[in-house]
Amino acid sequence: MTLPERPITILIAALGGEGGGVMADWLIEAAAQCAYPAQSTSIPGVAQRTGATTYYLEIFPARESELGGRSPVLSLTPSPGSVDIMVASELVEAGRAMQNGYVNPERTTLVASTHRIYATVEKMQMGDGRFDSDRVVAAGKQLAKRAVMFDMRRLAQENGTVINAVLFGAMAGSGDLPLPRDACEQAIRGGGRGAEASLRGFSAGFEIAAGAQAAPQPPAPVQRASELREIMDLGEGRLRDYQGEAYAALYRERMQPFLEGDQKLAAETARHLALWMSYEDIVRVADLKTRASRFERVRREVGAKDGEPVVVIDFLKPGVEEFASLLPPSMGRALTGWAQKNGRLDAYNVGMHLKTSGVFGYLLVRSLAWLKPWRPYCFRYQEEQRLIGRWLARVQEAAARSVPLALEVTECARLIKGYGETHRRGKANFLAIFEALVENPASSDAAEQAKAIRKAREAALADPEGKALGGALGKPVTWLKPVRSGG
């Protein structure tokens, strides 16, 4: 008989703690059952601690007895372009594999889960730093000889097992693994504890890869309002709920000047205006935290079963700013002014663990929400309205000169978010950019100005501590007085 020319090569890209090692053991065991020479190796090291790691296997698909006492020389490292089955336990790891040349259109079957586990650098940005998933999926379909890609984590959860079982099943189901199904399942059984769940996961992955079952449909993406009309409706609803009909009317009135102009500009402005006007003050937070819908959502998120009571404890730490925000403008201004000057802004915060699901905690938080009618007479309200006015005026002015410029000015509203110090920083970034680039631009050329604003805004979002922003503005941004004694 003719022997195969080369071994089947399998590269597994996984994250620490996903059972990649166990899957490698399964494969070796299954190969042993077929009496095929096989070898696996890995570089776990500290990568086992949540980092990206790889396992590499080679299986020579011929029985030892047929080799005439010879044994194949198996490699310990994969070679780009020479991987037969590329397995990735997470989408961006599949992307990394492609980037390293391990997915070859003439040779490679790509078995990858489409779920995302975001890397720290993706999730730590002020804005949205997530890698483009759709591009990875598209690239996989283009680059692989055969792509088996679906949300295997979900399947694992549904079958009460770990993702490695589903991946193993998908490999076997793809038909490109030189090991029969029963050998694979036998290998899992040999693994002992948790075998039953693993077998369920294996079979689920197998059926889908083999085309006997349809892959689970990804949840529909959240609908993003983009049309002016749609946004206006959402905005009005939001503000009616926030502060009543008059406030919603104020919103409409503020939007008037934009309605006839460029629709994209109008839409973006409407969106930011609605969000800004519904700023998260203590009253708003208290209101949102004590709604029935909220407790329902919590139950869902923590996966509480029916009949399992859920106690919800909230972490609130109101301080000078929160207190001042509820005072009449003059008093509020005086208090924050003093606190700022003396670095006392974070000095008097009261940390509270409130059992919002409990009677007392609930009533306490709810009572704050009842302050809603008082809100328009508060310091924070006046401050926000003043800044909103200033921002809108600049957008309007810019619109008269150039729409792209106006869009950039509008987008600056995105910088103001968060609470406490984060909010202070964001607001300071906003003001820094406004003063330096919007109100006193270095160049009178609208395109130039727009570019500068975008650059500065992106810098502020990428690096909230503001070092990059300082560079973008051509001057160090200094707004945070060192606090003398913090919370």
Place this chain on the structure above:
Amino acid sequence: MERSFRQEVELLRLGEGETFHGEGILAVTKALLQSGVSYVGGYQGAPVSHVMDVLNDARGILDELGVHVETNANEAGAAAMLGASINYPMRGAVAFKSTVGTNVASDALSNLASAGVKGGALLVLGEDYGEGSSIIQERSHAFAMKSQMWLLDPRPNLPKIVQAVEQGFELSEASSTPVMLQLRIRACHVTGSFRTRANRAPAISRRQVMANPDFDYARICLPPATYAQEKHKVEVRWPAAVRFIREHRLNEVFPGDMADTGILCQGGLYNAVIRALQQLGLADAFGTSRVPIYCMNVTYPLLPEEIIDFCAGKKRVLVVEEGQPAYIEDAILAALRRAGANDVVVAGKGALPMAGEYTGEVVLAGIAGFLDSGRALEPIRSLKAKALDLLGAPAPARPPGFCVGCPERPVFSAMKVAERTTGPVHVSADIGCHLFSSLPPFNIGNTVLGYGLGLASNSAVNPVFGGRTVSVMGDGGFWHNGLTTSIANAAFNKDDGILVIMKNGYSSATGTQELPSSPQHSESKAADMAIERALQGVGVGWVKTVDNYRVGEVAGVLKEAMTTGYKGLKVIIAEGECQLERQRKLRPVVAEKLAKGERHVRVKYGVDEDTCTGDHSCIRLSGCPTLTVKDNPDPLRRDPVATVIEGCVGCGLCGENAHAAVLCPSFYRAEVVQNPGLLDKALGRLRSLFK
């Protein structure tokens, strides 16, 4: 150490002619017992942690054989243990990570190598080089050369590795010289099988004790003995080693029909060379190659005669030698020159890169270039280019980081919080999981100088800063080297700095091995040796213990240490059990409770998506894998909101951070009452009336 190695231990029992299936490093462990070792020591560290882990669980077998096993204080202790083979004809082996471990061990190794050994002495070195390595990129080869110890680098398959162990002891005894067995990470973890032999009970052991100590001044490392020892190395031991290597054919020649060409490679790289030749159509799956290969399973000393014979009649040869400096290539060139064999062209570094791991791709590129078939690489280049083009941007880096709920993470959150008032501070880091602090989101740690040396490396930093500086050290580093070299030294020199000791109870980064201060111990170890008492013993007057998860308090104590009038070393013991270990213990207990239908409160943290504004400041203060982002459910917003995904162990850091840093009110703690009692249900109902 909670993980059990029961299955692995069973493999150590295999007798004559049975078949071992398993990992390379475990095969080495079995080979040690087959070689009749009297004692084994070592210090944990990937990729050789397993040797000690498994042996520690194999007490039964070891007692039967009378083998003494000891987890040494550090690599220096391990190397010193080999001193037992200087006077007495007994075999011993120690294992540790190299080159870091060999650095620590080199004092003892120099003395050992100078005195020479009667019994075989073997060092198993986990050569932590290249992809997946966690240490400085250097070669163990240099230590072999400077102290004249022989270096084995066998072909990476189990039979050859096992043979290397057995012949290593024979070589050591034949030449009275310690032998180093170098195994790369992948070779340590490679799976395979080999025919076992029965374990051999040593002639001298705990069971076969000696009566008369041997004294021989010639074995003391003092002049004039040291002069004689050096001569003995080069005049007697070296020639003896060369003879043994030649006679037992430790190096291998694989013939090929391309007689005017040749490849000389380290044994450990043989498989990579063959794979490259296969890809170029010059070798078959079984290693039959058209290019002749000289495979050096012993890379020090080299055998000039063998090299000259192999190169005879060849126009060009390629030396495949991983790492730098190119000791082997230079030695080969010198050997050929001395022999006047000048017509063979030697390629090596240049055809192959000077630095970095020799992966399949690198070796392929090198050999293809050497054989003028560079075009073989075109497909790979275009493949990568196309991928990057389709992806649009390189995939984000994903370095290892703190585990979910790791007790060390909150300490660095606290440092970030403290930094707001104290301003940025120089932090001298140390070796251990806590070094992950140097990565995003914390980026804390200005230097790292070695295991247990964080505080020592801060000695000249602290005095030159206006304010006080901080050093970090793990409990592993504390016992490895830190207590003496760092702490005693700092106390003695009246250092005014601050030391944070991460007391998580285990040597976590290397696989949660036991430490003298571990919360519980196996019978073979002494009861708790408290860090606190040790500090007292060396006269540290300012010691505060904090609960890591109380971020506000930890930040407070840090600020206090910064500002206190106390002059002298200030030590903060940051306590929190390694979460890996904690969960290993907790899971079965909880599962049992639930199975029995007993009441259990499951804690999970969460984020209110409608109050989260998507600024992610909480993530910049944590980096916990389960604290991540998701699409913003609010149709008007664009930026993703924070969310806590499945896997949260309820350590509480999110909430603590929200408080300590006054972040935002979006975090909540949910206590799910499983198998609720009547009271729980009643309360639940009462609450539900209000919303």
